[in-house]
Amino acid sequence: xxxxxxxxxxxxxxxxxxxxxxxxxxxxxxxxxxxxxxxxxxxxxxxxxxxxxxxxxxxxxxxxxxxxxxxxxxxxxxxxxxxxxxxxxxxxxxxxxxxxxxxxxxxxxxxxxxxxxxxxxxxxxxxxxxxxxxxxxxxxxxxxxxxxxxxxxxxxxxxxxxxxxxxxxxxxxxxxxxx
Amino acid sequence: xxxxxxxxxxxxxxxxxxxxxxxxxxxxxxxxxxxxxxxxxxxxxxxxxxxxxxxxxxxxxxxxxxxxxxxxxxxxxxxxxxxxxxxxxxxxxxxxxxxxxxxxxxxxxxxxxxxxxxxxxxxxxxxxxxxxxxxxxxxxxxxxxxxxxxxxxxxxxxxxxxxxxxxxxxxxxxxxxxxxxxxxxxxxxxxxxxxxxxxxxxxxxxxxxxxxxxxxxxxxxxxxxxxxxxxxxxxxxxxxxxxxxxxxxxxxxxxxxxxxxxxxxxxxxxxxxxxxx
Amino acid sequence: xxxxxxxxxxxxxxxxxxxxxxxxxxxxxxxxxxxxxxxxxxxxxxxxxxxxxxxxxxxxxxxxxxxxxxxxxxxxxxxxxxxxxxxxxxxxxxxxxxxxxxxxxxxxxxxxxxxxxxxxxxxxxxxxxxxxxxxxxxxxxxxxxxxxxxxxxxxxxxxxxxxxxxxxxxxxxxxxxxxxxxxxxxxxxxxxxxxxxxxxxxxxxxxxxxxxxxxxxxxxxxxxxxxxxxxxxxxxxxxxxxxxxxxxxxxxxxxxxxxxxxxxxxxxxxxxxxxxxxxxxxxxxxxxxxxxxxxxxxxxxxxxxxxxxxxxxxxxxxxxxxxxxxxxxxxxxxxxxxxxxxxxxxxxxxxxxxxxxxxxxxxxxxxxxxxxxxxxxxxxxxxxxxxxxxxxxxxxxxxxxxxxxxxxxxxxxxx
Numbered sequence: 001x002x003x004x005x006x007x008x009x010x011x012x013x014x015x016x017x018x019x020x021x022x023x024x025x026x027x028x029x030x031x032x033x034x035x036x037x038x039x040x041x042x043x044x045x046x047x048x049x050x051x052x053x054x055x056x057x058x059x060x061x062x063x064x065x066x067x068x069x070x071x072x073x074x075x076x077x078x079x080x081x082x083x084x085x086x087x088x089x090x091x092x093x094x095x096x097x098x099x100x101x102x103x104x105x106x107x108x109x110x111x112x113x114x115x116x117x118x119x120x121x122x123x124x125x126x127x128x129x130x131x132x133x134x135x136x137x138x139x140x141x142x143x144x145x146x147x148x149x150x151x152x153x154x155x156x157x158x159x160x161x162x163x164x165x166x167x168x169x170x171x172x173x174x175x176x177x178x179x
Numbered sequence: 180x181x182x183x184x185x186x187x188x189x190x191x192x193x194x195x196x197x198x199x200x201x202x203x204x205x206x207x208x209x210x211x212x213x214x215x216x217x218x219x220x221x222x223x224x225x226x227x228x229x230x231x232x233x234x235x236x237x238x239x240x241x242x243x244x245x246x247x248x249x250x251x252x253x254x255x256x257x258x259x260x261x262x263x264x265x266x267x268x269x270x271x272x273x274x275x276x277x278x279x280x281x282x283x284x285x286x287x288x289x290x291x292x293x294x295x296x297x298x299x300x301x302x303x304x305x306x307x308x309x310x311x312x313x314x315x316x317x318x319x320x321x322x323x324x325x326x327x328x329x330x331x332x333x334x335x336x337x338x339x340x341x342x343x344x345x346x347x348x349x350x351x352x353x354x355x356x357x358x359x360x361x362x363x364x365x366x367x368x369x370x371x372x373x374x375x376x377x378x379x380x381x382x383x384x385x386x387x388x389x390x391x392x393x394x395x396x397x398x399x400x401x402x403x404x405x406x407x408x409x410x411x412x413x414x415x416x417x418x419x420x421x422x423x424x425x426x427x428x429x430x431x432x433x434x435x436x437x438x439x440x441x442x443x444x445x446x447x448x449x450x451x452x453x454x455x456x
Numbered sequence: 457x458x459x460x461x462x463x464x465x466x467x468x469x470x471x472x473x474x475x476x477x478x479x480x481x482x483x484x485x486x487x488x489x490x491x492x493x494x495x496x497x498x499x500x501x502x503x504x505x506x507x508x509x510x511x512x513x514x515x516x517x518x519x520x521x522x523x524x525x526x527x528x529x530x531x532x533x534x535x536x537x538x539x540x541x542x543x544x545x546x547x548x549x550x551x552x553x554x555x556x557x558x559x560x561x562x563x564x565x566x567x568x569x570x571x572x573x574x575x576x577x578x579x580x581x582x583x584x585x586x587x588x589x590x591x592x593x594x595x596x597x598x599x600x601x602x603x604x605x606x607x608x609x610x611x612x613x614x615x616x617x618x619x620x621x622x623x624x625x626x627x628x629x630x631x632x633x634x635x636x637x638x639x640x641x642x643x644x645x646x647x648x649x650x651x652x653x654x655x656x657x658x659x660x661x662x663x664x665x666x667x668x669x670x671x672x673x674x675x676x677x678x679x680x681x682x683x684x685x686x687x688x689x690x691x692x693x694x695x696x697x698x699x700x701x702x703x704x705x706x707x708x709x710x711x712x713x714x715x716x717x718x719x720x721x722x723x724x725x726x727x728x729x730x731x732x733x734x735x736x737x738x739x740x741x742x743x744x745x746x747x748x749x750x751x752x753x754x755x756x757x758x759x760x761x762x763x764x765x766x767x768x769x770x771x772x773x774x775x776x777x778x779x780x781x782x783x784x785x786x787x788x789x790x791x792x793x794x795x796x797x798x799x800x801x802x803x804x805x806x807x808x809x810x811x812x813x814x815x816x817x818x819x820x821x822x823x824x825x826x827x828x829x830x831x832x833x834x835x836x837x838x839x840x841x842x843x844x845x846x847x848x849x850x851x852x853x854x855x856x857x858x859x860x861x862x863x864x865x866x867x868x869x870x871x
Contacts, residue, residue, distance in 0.1 A: 012449055019442040026435050033544035037519055042541040046254050046293035066282065222718055250536050320536065326726035331817055341718035346726065418729070421539070421546040428547065429717020436710050443703040450695050455866045456494045 049179030051171070054110065062127040064115060067178050071115035071123055072166060073139070074176075077150060082108055084137060085151035094154050095162045102151040102162070107170055112178070113152045114166050117141040119159035124148060139163070209378025212327050212352045215408060217344045219415065222430065225423050226416055231262035233394055234413025237406050240392050242318065245310060245383075247298025250319035251417055254292040260423035261416055266292070311370050313382030322346035322411070322418035347415040352376045354407035357385035462489060486672055491690035492697050493678035493862050495869075499569040500676065502562050504701035505708050509559040510664065514657050516552040517601075524604065526650035528643045531606035532731040550720035556598050557723045558712045560746035563591060572805055574793030575677045581785040583670040588781045590663050595747065597656040600649040602744060607728030612741045614641045614649070620754075623768040640734060680865045681793030682858055689862035740822065748819030749812055750774050753838065755823050756831035773835065780842050787842050789850035797856040801849055808841045 040048075052065045054074060062075040077085075085099040103111060117124050119141065125131040126139035126148075134140030134147035136155045141148075146157030153162040168178040218227040235256070238248075253273040256264045264272075269292050276290040276297050290297065298317065300306035307314050316324075327345035329337055336342075356376035361367050367380025374381045390401040399405060416422070463481040465471035474481055523542050525534040538545040567587070570576060576584035599617060603610045618635050622628040637644030675684055684690055691697070715723060723745065727738040743751050757770040764772070780787075795801050815834045821827045859865035 015442070015445055015449060019439070019446050022439055022442060026439060029435075033547060034515065034519060036543045037545065037548060038522065039543055041523075041537075041543060041545070042254075043252065043293070043537070044541075046252065051291070250533065250540065255540075320729045323721060324726055324729035328726070338715075338719060338722055341714070341722070343719050343722060425546055425550075425717055425720075429713065432713045432717060433710065436706060436713055440703070440706045440710065443699070443706050447699045447703045450699050454494065454691065454696070455870050456691075 055174035073115040081150040113163040118161040234409040237410040245315040322415040325349040351411040488694040490693040501704040502566040554715040600653040609728040611732035749815035752819035756835040788846040792855040
């Protein structure tokens with residue numbers, strides 16, 4: 001009799017534990033969609049990478065593209081701007097990076113950067129003709145006075161880092177894929 | 180107890196008699212619909228990729244000159260569970276269209292797969308002017324905006340069998356039911372075409388005819404019925420693009436719930452064992 | 457209910473907490489130890505189903521509000537955006553829409569159980585009235601929720617239902633414009649409906665708390681209608697009724713999932729997939745199925761009575777059909793609670809159930825021919841049941857002998 005009760009109680013516990021575990025697994029699976037719905041949706045993800053046609057940008061010109069809701073600066077640099085950027089000594093830089101790390105080899109004339117100041121996220125000036133380009137012939141952030149040079153490197157002001165380079169690749173000489 | 184049963188029987192007979200009378204009404208009020216067998220019907224239903232691709236071809240070559248599908252993004256055509264065109268095909272299709280973009284200096288740009296499909300007319304007024312005063316409806320959710328509702332008690336049968344394809348059946352029947360002349364005594368408006376399923380005149384002429392669209396797969400007959408079926412399936416996909424994903428998950432959910440219900444029953448029985456209630 | 461607690465704090469922390477906020481004591485008392493009649497049957501499990509459904513609706517609703525745009529230019533497309541683009545959006549939106557139907561199905565089972573077993577009788581009148589309040593709030597919430605997708609049925613449903621208020625003499629039109637925030641249903645209407653649709657479920661949750669409070673004062677009724685007399689009549693709520701309720705909840709989820717995953721649109725109306733158009737009314741405007749009985753009663757009044765116009769009469773009848781439930785405890789004077797012991801009551805009750813289903817059917821038919829006559833007859837029976845039949849039965853009926861106690865009834869059944 002006693003063993004029977006014991007067996008009975010083991011069987012009982014097994015059933016309870018199985019049911020509880022099974023329900024917990026199902027509950028967890030049901031919770032995931034409720035969380036995942038807050039992740040970027042399909043229409044947002046579709047814009048995670050864009051193609052930018054550079055063929056119409058003439059030397060010395062800058063164009064701003066919209067990528068992931070943020071501005072991307074593309075400058076077609078002149079040879080003198082490239083020379084200027086290469087000539088800077090790394091010791092003069094707050095966030096040292098040679099010009100070769102700022103561009104893709106073979107496409108040195110194309111500077112592609114996220115157009116947000118690394119200080120507090122304002123959009124620097126210097127894209128449009130006639131705009132203030134700062135003391136280093138690049139970009140100038142009017143919010144707190146950060147100056148960037150012709151390779152987008154921070155030279156003066158409160159910003160800690162160079163302008164960020166987005167992931168991008170050249171699909172052809174004049175077509176890039178950002179993101 | 181007997182009274183209860185009798186009342187129910189009498190009631191059931193009365194309601195059935197009432198509901199049987201108008202049971203013949205088809206969607207448009209005309210002839211009765213011929214229900215088709217759809218690959219996406221039922222619990223295991225799934226879209227036939229080839230059919231959706233053919234349906235797209237019919238839509239693209241025939242319908243899209245008047246009808247838009249503004250809720251569809253080009254990228255949808257490459258997504259799983261749809262027509263599953265390749266990414267390059269979708270990109271090429273998108274590139275045929277221009278998107279008005281107020282953020283750009285030029286005001287417009289070439290469409291990308293991320294864009295919604297632009298409608299053929301920018302405004303309803305423009306659409307009516309081009310179509311003899313009629314407004315060609317947008318096709319994005321049209322297959323769900325049309326239906327073949329059934330009367331009690333057949334509506335419960337539809338619920339039990341999950342018959343949701345009334346919209347596809349409606350569109351198919353409409354497309355194959357054009358007749359050259361209205362039957363004697365039926366008046367239709369100027370410039371209208373008689374449709375037996377609709378039971379009256381439609382502003383849209385019969386859009387399909389034999390061998391209108393060349394299919395790549397030569398084994399598929401080039402008939403009005405085939406075109407109608409393919410484009411109806413395609414429109415159903417546009418209206419419910421996640422049907423396959425939904426049904427696949429649903430099957431797992433049902434299996435899970437059935438097992439859990441059984442386990443819960445056993446738990447409940449164990450707990451109540453020996454308790455008089 | 458007091459004195460059921462056998463909560464003993466097991467350590468110092470629990471004791472410290474218990475002296476300051478006896479939350480654990482309260483939970484143990486009301487969720488675990490609460491003595492419930494041992495003979496309550498499966499019809500009593502729908503209270504738990506309803507609690508779960510309220511949670512499902514609130515959770516999915518909060519999620520949908522993260523993606524929905526309450527603006528007439530964007531509402532329709534934003535719902536489609538949820539279905540098409542949002543991760544699992546098709547399923548979450550479907551759950552919310554089907555969930556409304558399942559919620560109402562459960563509430564009808566719950567209410568008809570109460571009507572059969574006399575759950576509204578003393579000392580549970582407040583409990584019953586709070587239930588009717590919840591039902592009214594549910595109808596208001598469901599109606600406003602149905603407007604949000606901004607389809608044709610949304611728009612015309614909102615137009616027709618707000619127009620009901622214009623039936624009120626003299627102040628009808630000002631009230632109508634006040635409710636709509638304009639001369640017709642438009643963007644202000646949609647915006648406020650969204651706001652209220654978000655608010656009301658929390659009001660419902662609060663009234664549900666009162667409903668449960670009012671339940672825990674006299675305790676559960678039971679199929680015999682005989683009150684609990686000793687501890688032999690009851691079992692603790694946990695694990696007996698928690699597990700029984702959960703079992704039913706899981707079973708209830710099976711048809712729920714069936715609709716969500718395989719027929720999410722079948723309970724709705726195709727016309728709501730056409731964007732709202734103030735210039736074109738759909739051929740058949742019908743409310744959702746769960747409101748059809750009341751809609752049928754509204755339409756049944758197509759004649760003037762003295763100075764009351766048909767329009768006002770219909771509105772009075774429709775609201776009256778729910779208000780009458782609030783005074784039901786004083787209309788049914790029978791001392792016997794449970795319908796099981798009332799031989800004359802039973803056939804009238806079942807006829808009332810069928811009559812309600814008939815009204816539901818009639819609400820979905822056109823207002824013509826035999827349907828109009830049937831609607832009038834069915835409406836008359838609906839009111840006659842409460843106003844005439846129940847009061848008369850209380851006087852003339854001889855009930856069957858009641859068991860002396862619940863435990864006695866259980867013993868007899870298990871003989």
